[in-house]
Amino acid sequence: MSLDPKNGKEYKCTISLKDANTMKLRGYIGFSVFGRTDYWYRVNDKK
8 A cells, every 4th residue: 555645545556577677556546457557767877
């Protein structure tokens, strides 16, 4: 479960690695079909 601080609602979520640089996040209320998927990408911080 995760909490949205803006509206106070709790959501279920799944997190998985698509590859070494991509994380898949799926948040939903009730059933996974009624949710949203987002991808987060690793930032290359080499300077």
